[in-house]
Structure formats: structure tokens, C-alpha cells
Amino acid sequence: MPLLNSIAIDGPAASGKSTLAKRLADALDYLFFDTGVMYRAVTYAVLAQGGDAGDEALCTRVAEGLDIDVQPASQTDGRQADVLIDGRDCTWEIRQPQVDASVSIVAAYPGVRQALTGPQRRIGLRGRVVMVGRDIGTVVLPEADLKIYLDASVAERARRRFEERRRSGKPEEFERLLDSIRQRDRLDASRDLAPLRPAEDAVIVDSDGKNADEVFAEMLALVEARQDAG
Numbered sequence: 205m206p207l208l209n210s211i212a213i214d215g216p217a218a219s220g221k222s223t224l225a226k227r228l229a230d231a232l233d234y235l236f237f238d239t240g241v242m243y244r245a246v247t248y249a250v251l252a253q254g255g256d257a258g259d260e261a262l263c264t265r266v267a268e269g270l271d272i273d274v275q276p277a278s279q280t281d282g283r284q285a286d287v288l289i290d291g292r293d294c295t296w297e298i299r300q301p302q303v304d305a306s307v308s309i310v311a312a313y314p315g316v317r318q319a320l321t322g323p324q325r326r327i328g329l330r331g332r333v334v335m336v337g338r339d340i341g342t343v344v345l346p347e348a349d350l351k352i353y354l355d356a357s358v359a360e361r362a363r364r365r366f367e368e369r370r371r372s373g374k375p376e377e378f379e380r381l382l383d384s385i386r387q388r389d390r391l392d393a394s395r396d397l398a399p400l401r402p403a404e405d406a407v408i409v410d411s412d413g414k415n416a417d418e419v420f421a422e423m424l425a426l427v428e429a430r431q432d433a434g
């Protein structure tokens with residue numbers, strides 16, 4: 205059975221991409237690479253130095269000079285990986301509501317995307333990777349052997365994020381999460397550069413009304429079918 209080189213998983217905010225991609229990567233013994241972490245890290249670094257997400261030049265400079273590292277999870281507190289910025293563990297800081305509120309503004313800047321997509325593509329081209337984001341199948345790794353666009357209704361996604369935040373001990377109001385997700389989707393889908401949309405050859409998986417095990421089984425079946433076809 206020929207192995208797939210790379211798998212791209214894109215989709216809107218909180219569609220379960222990271223959780224399912226991590227499971228898939230573990231099952232296949234592939235690298236799990238969540239590109240959203242990089243946009244979040246740039247946004248966090250800008251805000252942490254008192255900067256403004258509206259300052260394009262600053263955001264671009266930070267993206268170009270950012271020392272970001274992703275390591276296997278060192279703690280069992282719900283994290284999928286450790287995210288280090290300049291050597292400091294910022295795994296949870298990059299998930300703060302302030303970062304949620306600004307990340308899509310920062311991610312729309314061409315200079316920021318240019319600084320981040322080069323390294324992403326280099327890692328993707330090494331193969332044996334499950335890459336997660338908004339533009340992996342369309343821009344970062346269009347040659348991916350399997351592209352999945354993971355979707356769900358905004359209400360379902362907000363419910364999942366609400367549960368996730370509650371479980372990790374950082375609860376947020378449901379209505380605020382719903383608004384923040386809607387806002388991010390709108391900005392991500394309407395930007396000029398690398399907007400959120402399924403690649404033409406992506407398989408759309410709708411996870412509404414399905415639990416994680418069911419979605420995982422569907423994704424694994426897609427991998428197996430693609431391997432058999434290869």
C-alpha cells in the first residue's frame with residue numbers, strides 16, 4: 205500500500221481540525237503541524253510588546269523575526285504541543301481571547317503570510333506530515349496527496365470551543381465565543397490573499413451531529429481509499 209506523502213486539512217475556526225489532524229498524524233506516525241499556531245504566535249508577540257494588530261509594518265517585522273518552536277507536549281493539560289516563543293512556553297497565551305480577536309487581522313497582511321508560508325511549505329515538502337490551516341490545500345501545499353476541508357455549522361463549532369475552553373480551566377462566555385468565531389470566519393474568508401476556501405480537489409467533511417470518533421473514522425477511510433488508489 206503506497207504511503208501518502210502529505211495530508212492537508214483546512215477549514216473554518218474551531219471545526220475540530222487540530223484535534224482530528226493530531227489523531228490522524230498519531231495513527232499514521234506522521235508529523236502533526238498546526239500552522240494556526242504561527243499566526244497566533246505573531247499576534248501574541250505583537251500584543252505582548254504593547255503593539256497594535258492594525259500596525260501592518262510592526263506585525264510584518266515581528267513575523268519576520270519571530271523565534272517560534274513547536275515541541276511535543278510536555279504536560280497533560282489538554283495541549284497538543286508546546287509552543288515556545290523566544291524559548292518561553294506560550295502554549296496557552298496564544299489561545300487568549302485577545303489573540304482570537306486580532307489574529308485574523310494580522311493573518312491578512314501579505315508580509316506576515318509571506319514570512320510564515322515559506323517555512324511551512326519547506327516542512328510540508330519533507331513529507332509524512334498532516335498539515336492544518338486555512339490555505340494548506342490551496343496555497344501552502346497544493347500538491348498534498350489528500351486534502352480534507354473540515355466543516356461544521358457555526359453553532360456546533362462554538363459549542364465545541366466552549367467545551368474545550370471549559371475543560372482546560374479557561375472558560376469563556378458562549379455568546380462571545382460565537383461572535384468571535386463568526387468574525388474570524390468572515391475575515392478569513394474575505395481576505396484577498398489565501399482566503400479560507402476548499403481547494404477544488406478537497407473532500408468536504410461535514411462534522412455536524414457527529415462525534416470525534418465518527419469524524420476520525422471518516423478521515424481514516426479517506427486516507428485508506430487514497431492509498432489504495434495510489
Ligand code: CDP
Pocket residue numbers: 216217218219222239240241243244307308309311312336337338339340388392
Ligand atoms: O484553532 P482555530 O480554528 O480557532 O484557529 P487556528 O487554526 O489556530 O487559526 C487562527 C487564525 O490564524 C485563523 O483564524 C486565521 O486567521 C489564521 N490562519 C491563517 O490565516 N492561515 C493558516 N494556514 C492558519 C491560520
